[in-house]
Amino acid sequence: MKIEEILKSTVPMDNSKKIILNVLYTQNVITENFNEILKPYEISGEQYNVLRILRGQKGNPANMWTIQERMLAKTSNTTRLVDKLLLKELVTRKVCPENRRKIEVLITQKGLEVLAALDPKVIAHEQFFSKNLNSQEIDQLNQLLEKYRNQ
């Protein structure tokens, strides 16, 4: 459905404004859909993101800054996200022996299992939307988004 219909806009809309609204609305659709997937596992999207980053470390511990810079939302409070994951025993946290300002965060076996259970659902989620586009259009969409936000 076109964005004007979704927002029941009565006046014609500039294409530049349409992109903004399309991006924001598409993000909402994706996120709501993804939250449904995460709900049974009682983790938020941001927490999932942290777990995925930690798995990507392949056994190497990550400090808070490493996690932060790999997150989508750069404003998120990594300390508190890790706190929540600790409570659920999905990660461990300890002070780095060489530099006591640094923290070493690692994903636990339980955390890896949650991710493993989620993996097929996440892939299905990703393909659920992109199935509407052929592979050329998928490439194009990625390129246009990357070009669009260049500042």
Place this chain on the structure above:
Amino acid sequence: MKIEEILKSTVPMDNSKKIILNVLYTQNVITENFNEILKPYEISGEQYNVLRILRGQKGNPANMWTIQERMLAKTSNTTRLVDKLLLKELVTRKVCPENRRKIEVLITQKGLEVLAALDPKVIAHEQFFSKNLNSQEIDQLNQLLEKYRNQ
């Protein structure tokens, strides 16, 4: 910058996943940028959205449902958003005389003035990003996003 560089991803990424991350990240960039514009006026993006919907009513009052269905984030709590705007005297709210379940929300003169002051900045914001694309690409991006999220 490509999304893999931004998120410092070490492994190659599926194009379907890349779209998701590109949309989410682009939304973050747009929103952060827009929040900077709104900051001096002390209204949030959602509050701005409500004001714009009310101005679009062209003098006709809107009830809560009308506002809700025109919002980008369908989960937002319109009652409380209107509460905040009331406190700032940017809108008025009264009970509809015919149907007392309905509420009539109207933008005030002060609300219209805030929007008028914001208008040029909002247009500049919209064009700030889309300047990176030519008009054909802008069309294409809108069409791809609309096609992408079709369920």
Place this chain on the structure above:
DNA sequence: AATTTACATTTGTATATACAACTATAAATT
């Protein structure tokens, strides 16, 4: 007319987010 159902909005509560201020430690400078 009384009851039920549907609708419109508000409230409660838990959690998340934004952003500034703070603490602790390491490294650099004097």
Place this chain on the structure above:
DNA sequence: AATTTATAGTTGTATATACAAATGTAAATT
């Protein structure tokens, strides 16, 4: 060695969001 500056992470606080439950009222049904 003492002081300053930079870095790494945490905490406080206000606001926002998500979602369920509650309230109040109109319309429909019995």
